[in-house]
Amino acid sequence: MIRFQKVDKEYDNNVKALLNIDLSIHKGEFVFLVGSSGAGKSTLIKLLLKEEEPTRGQIVLNNMDITKVKSRRIPYIRRNIGVVFQDFRLLPNRTVYENVAFAMEIVGAHPKEIRRKVPMVLSMVDLSRKASNFPDQLSGGEQQRVSIARAIVNSPPVLIADEPTGNLDPETAWDIMRVLSEINGRGTTILMATHAKDIVNIMKKRVVEIHEGRLIRDEQKGGYGNEIASI
Amino acid sequence: MAMRLRVFKNIIKQGFQGMWRNRGMGLASISSISAVLMILGVVLILILTINNVVLETKTKFDEIQIYLEDDLTSVDLDNIEDKIKDLEGVLSVVFLSKDQGLEIMKEGWEEESYLLEGLEENPLQNSYIIQLRDIKYAEDIVPKLKVIKGVDDVKYYQDIIDKLLVIANYIRFAGIGVIGALVLISIFIISNTIKITVTSRKREINIMKYVGATNGYIRGPFIIEGILFGLIGSILSIAVINYGYEYFFKSVNDKLYLLLTVYLVSPSLLIKDITIIFVAIGVGIGALGSIVSLKRFLNV
Ligand SMILES: Nc1ncnc2c1ncn2[C@@H]1O[C@H](COP(=O)(O)OP(=O)(O)OP(=O)(O)O)[C@@H](O)[C@H]1O
Ligand SMILES: [Mg+2]
Numbered sequence: 001m002i003r004f005q006k007v008d009k010e011y012d013n014n015v016k017a018l019l020n021i022d023l024s025i026h027k028g029e030f031v032f033l034v035g036s037s038g039a040g041k042s043t044l045i046k047l048l049l050k051e052e053e054p055t056r057g058q059i060v061l062n063n064m065d066i067t068k069v070k071s072r073r074i075p076y077i078r079r080n081i082g083v084v085f086q087d088f089r090l091l092p093n094r095t096v097y098e099n100v101a102f103a104m105e106i107v108g109a110h111p112k113e114i115r116r117k118v119p120m121v122l123s124m125v126d127l128s129r130k131a132s133n134f135p136d137q138l139s140g141g142e143q144q145r146v147s148i149a150r151a152i153v154n155s156p157p158v159l160i161a162d163e164p165t166g167n168l169d170p171e172t173a174w175d176i177m178r179v180l181s182e183i184n185g186r187g188t189t190i191l192m193a194t195h196a197k198d199i200v201n202i203m204k205k206r207v208v209e210i211h212e213g214r215l216i217r218d219e220q221k222g223g224y225g226n227e228i229a230s231i
Numbered sequence: 232m233a234m235r236l237r238v239f240k241n242i243i244k245q246g247f248q249g250m251w252r253n254r255g256m257g258l259a260s261i262s263s264i265s266a267v268l269m270i271l272g273v274v275l276i277l278i279l280t281i282n283n284v285v286l287e288t289k290t291k292f293d294e295i296q297i298y299l300e301d302d303l304t305s306v307d308l309d310n311i312e313d314k315i316k317d318l319e320g321v322l323s324v325v326f327l328s329k330d331q332g333l334e335i336m337k338e339g340w341e342e343e344s345y346l347l348e349g350l351e352e353n354p355l356q357n358s359y360i361i362q363l364r365d366i367k368y369a370e371d372i373v374p375k376l377k378v379i380k381g382v383d384d385v386k387y388y389q390d391i392i393d394k395l396l397v398i399a400n401y402i403r404f405a406g407i408g409v410i411g412a413l414v415l416i417s418i419f420i421i422s423n424t425i426k427i428t429v430t431s432r433k434r435e436i437n438i439m440k441y442v443g444a445t446n447g448y449i450r451g452p453f454i455i456e457g458i459l460f461g462l463i464g465s466i467l468s469i470a471v472i473n474y475g476y477e478y479f480f481k482s483v484n485d486k487l488y489l490l491l492t493v494y495l496v497s498p499s500l501l502i503k504d505i506t507i508i509f510v511a512i513g514v515g516i517g518a519l520g521s522i523v524s525l526k527r528f529l530n531v
Contacts, residue, residue: 075440090438091438102439106444
């Protein structure tokens with residue numbers, strides 16, 4: 001599903017953010033990406049989203065080589081990936097319903113299909129009652145659930161989350177994790193970068209740890225990590 | 232195909248929504264476009280009028296009129312006419328008696344012709360109107376006409392036409408220059424206006440990109456917004472120019488500058504051209520303005 005082969009990423013200012021990354025993620029897996037601040041987690045995600053180009057190596061997504069693609073093909077690659085960010089990134093002047101429907105409008109979905117699917121995902125993230133609210137009328141946890149609904153409404157095979165619980169209190173964070181688990185249970189591959197030690201330790205999923213740009217640990221049913229990573 | 236159509240419909244819908252949301256900024260774009268078009272309209276009318284003047288003058292004056300001394304016999308007249316016809320470049324010769332001349336004058340003055348009624352005797356002279364095959368023959372013919380016995384005076388307008396042509400050319404060039412500069416300025420203004428709205432919506436654009444929106448999908452609504460601004464601006468200026476010119480035309484007509492109106496373009500003729508030109512330029516400026524302002528924002 002996702003494969004990094006000997007991938008390096010060096011930014012223009014000569015910062016080597018990733019070094020010789022080899023990583024394979026299979027369909028239906030749930031993978032935590034951990035590592036201290038500045039380790040290179042977001043960089044790895046940006047490479048998948050084609051926000052950055054790798055300096056060396058090969059990246060495959062969905063059996064498609066996305067190492068080098070023309071910029072006009074990038075939107076179509078992104079449609080295979082649902083993304084969730086720490087800061088939610090909702091459109092402020094649109095309602096919850098419209099924010100989710102928006103993702104379907106972009107790909108030209110049939111209005112009937114939009115009217116069917118949006119309430120469905122909203123009920124999945126338990127937000128049916130807030131469909132006509134605007135983002136600033138919602139709590140952080142609710143906003144994040146809207147962004148998850150938006151990420152999955154087009155049924156992408158992969159969901160990527162960069163610190164989705166970073167701005168939330170522990171209890172709300174667990175709400176989010178339950179939703180993500182459910183989505184994973186329906187077959188969506190999930191890659192989640194996080195600093196949430198408890199969550200990683202309790203969920204017992206595959207853990208990939210990056211330290212100073214290198215992949216130093218790849219463990220099934222792993223924990224948040226050893227002494228190097230913790231402060 | 233149906234999918235593309237829906238995407239296209241979405242883009243247009245968002246364009247209209249965007250225009251409504253940015254109506255404050257839009258006002259700046261719209262007024263700059265209509266201001267430019269109004270100036271363009273005035274320049275255009277000026278150029279057209281001058282073209283008309285040149286054309287009218289040319290057709291009117293590639294003829295030479297010779298005025299005859301009074302009390303010539305019909306034999307004398309025949310003689311003169313034969314001599315004229317022998318000259319190279321003469322197309323036709325028509326005799327115009329002074330009574331006919333006065334009649335024509337009366338018709339031309341219409342309501343003011345009563346002024347001519349009070350005349351005790353006809354102040355005009357008998358004349359021949361000589362049509363030339365081309366104005367270029369005038370120079371050779373005029374001296375020969377002057378020495379024919381019985382000819383009192385020769386009138387032709389070569390030098391007037393020459394001067395007119397030169398002036399008309401200057402004005403045409405200046406007009407085109409002014410129009411070009413104005414179009415550039417208004418593209419600059421609208422691109423800046425749209426740039427401001429784009430910047431304020433940078434976040435939104437970024438989000439759209441992460442969700443997988445194509446550049447066309449993001450750009451489309453802004454371009455439609457620009458086109459709508461251009462369209463509204465052009466409609467405004469078409470209305471102003473049309474009514475303004477009609478009013479001007481009528482007031483000129485009313486105030487007995489009868490001779491002038493011959494040279495003015497009729498408003499009904501003008502409106503068609505102005506509409507086409509203004510809509511094309513307004514829409515062009517609007518679309519180009521947005522495209523220019525969006526170029527930078529699409530590389531994420
Ligand atoms: N656009 C950029 N240009 C230059 N350097 C960058 C850029 N983005 C990130 N970096 C650098 O690359 C390294 C890895 O950054 P990255 O954002 O991937 O870390 P991270 O693991 O996501 O950290 P955090 O847990 O704090 O989010 C850091 O040293 C960072 O300063
Ligand atoms: Mg990060």
